[in-house]
Amino acid sequence: MKGSKKLLAFSISILMILLLLASCSGKSSEHTALSENTTAISEPASALPDITSEAEESDSQKSFGNGLNSKSSPLEPKKVITTIQLSFETTEFEKSNEELNKIIDKYNAYVENSNISYNHYYNQQMYRYGEFTIRVPKDKIVSFKTELNLIGHMVSENTNKQDVTKQYQDTEARLKVITTKEERILALLEKAEKIEDIITLEKELSEIIYEKENLKTNLMDLDDKIDYNTFYISLQEVQKVSDTETKDTSFGIRIKNAFKNSLYSFKKGIENFIITIIYNLPFILIIGIIFFIAYKLFKKKKKKIDKIE
Known part of the structure; x- marks a missing residue:
C-alpha cells in the first residue's frame, strides 16, 4: 500500500515536472515566435531609410539629369520681327533731315527707302514731307529711337512685334528634309544606268534644288528682318509744331x-x-x-x- 502511494506520488511528481518543462518550452517558443515576428515587422522599418535614401538618390540623379539637359540644349530665344512707326513734325526740314542722317550713320543703320515731296499747301506756302524706311541693328534700337527726338516733335508712335519662331523652325526642318532628299537623289543618280532613270532623277533633283534655294532665301530674309528692325519714319514740315496737352497738363x-x-x-x-x-x-x-x-x-x-x- 505504501509502495503504491510512493509510486503514485512519484508519478505525479514526474507529471508535474513534465508539465512545467512543457510550459517553459511553450513560453520559450512563444517568446521566440514573438521575437521573430517583431524582427520581421521591424525589418521593413529598418529598411525604410534605405528606400528613402534610394528615392532621394533617384530624385537627385533625375534632377542632375535635367540640369544636364538644360545645359546641353538651352532654350533658343524667340525670333521676333519688330517694326516701329514714328511721325514727327519740324519747322526746319533740312536740319531735321541732316540730323536723321547723322543718327543713321552713328548706329550703323541704313536707309532702305526714302521719299521727299511737296504735298502740303498752307497759307500760300508749300511744305515738305519725308517718308523713310530705315533698318537698324536690333541691339541698338533703344538708343536709336531715343536720339530720334533730335529730328523734331514726335506726334505718334506705333510698335509691332511678330513672333516668327515657329515659322523659322519649320523652314529649317523642311530644309533639312530637302537636303537629305537631295543627297539620296545624288546617290541614286551615280548608280543609275538607264537614260530614263537618269532623266527622271535629274528632273526631280532640279525641283529639289529650286525648293532648297527658296527655303534658304526665306531663312536669310527672316534673319535679316530679325537682326535688323524696321523703322518707318514720317517727317512733316510745319509752320508751328503741335502743342502736346493731356489730361495731366496743368x-x-x-x-x-x-x-x-x-x-x-x-x-x-x-x-x-x-x-x-x-x-x-x-x-x-x-x-x-x-x-x-x-x-x-x-x-x-x-x-x-x-x-x-
Missing part, C-alpha cells in the same frame, strides 16, 4: 499755350494779310486806275452839265 500750362497760340495766330494773320495784299497788288492798282479814270470822267461830265444849266 491749367497754367494750358493758359500759357493759349496765349502763345493767340499771339502766333495774330502775327500770322497780319503776315498773311500783308502777303495777300502784295499778291493782289497788280489787281488793286488796275482797279484803282479804273476807278480814278471813271471818277475823272464823271466829274468832267458833271461840270459840262452844270455849265449848260
Whole structure:
C-alpha cells in the first residue's frame, strides 16, 4: 500500500515536472515566435531609410539629369520681327533731315527707302514731307529711337512685334528634309544606268534644288528682318509744331499755350494779310486806275452839265 502511494506520488511528481518543462518550452517558443515576428515587422522599418535614401538618390540623379539637359540644349530665344512707326513734325526740314542722317550713320543703320515731296499747301506756302524706311541693328534700337527726338516733335508712335519662331523652325526642318532628299537623289543618280532613270532623277533633283534655294532665301530674309528692325519714319514740315496737352497738363500750362497760340495766330494773320495784299497788288492798282479814270470822267461830265444849266 505504501509502495503504491510512493509510486503514485512519484508519478505525479514526474507529471508535474513534465508539465512545467512543457510550459517553459511553450513560453520559450512563444517568446521566440514573438521575437521573430517583431524582427520581421521591424525589418521593413529598418529598411525604410534605405528606400528613402534610394528615392532621394533617384530624385537627385533625375534632377542632375535635367540640369544636364538644360545645359546641353538651352532654350533658343524667340525670333521676333519688330517694326516701329514714328511721325514727327519740324519747322526746319533740312536740319531735321541732316540730323536723321547723322543718327543713321552713328548706329550703323541704313536707309532702305526714302521719299521727299511737296504735298502740303498752307497759307500760300508749300511744305515738305519725308517718308523713310530705315533698318537698324536690333541691339541698338533703344538708343536709336531715343536720339530720334533730335529730328523734331514726335506726334505718334506705333510698335509691332511678330513672333516668327515657329515659322523659322519649320523652314529649317523642311530644309533639312530637302537636303537629305537631295543627297539620296545624288546617290541614286551615280548608280543609275538607264537614260530614263537618269532623266527622271535629274528632273526631280532640279525641283529639289529650286525648293532648297527658296527655303534658304526665306531663312536669310527672316534673319535679316530679325537682326535688323524696321523703322518707318514720317517727317512733316510745319509752320508751328503741335502743342502736346493731356489730361495731366496743368491749367497754367494750358493758359500759357493759349496765349502763345493767340499771339502766333495774330502775327500770322497780319503776315498773311500783308502777303495777300502784295499778291493782289497788280489787281488793286488796275482797279484803282479804273476807278480814278471813271471818277475823272464823271466829274468832267458833271461840270459840262452844270455849265449848260
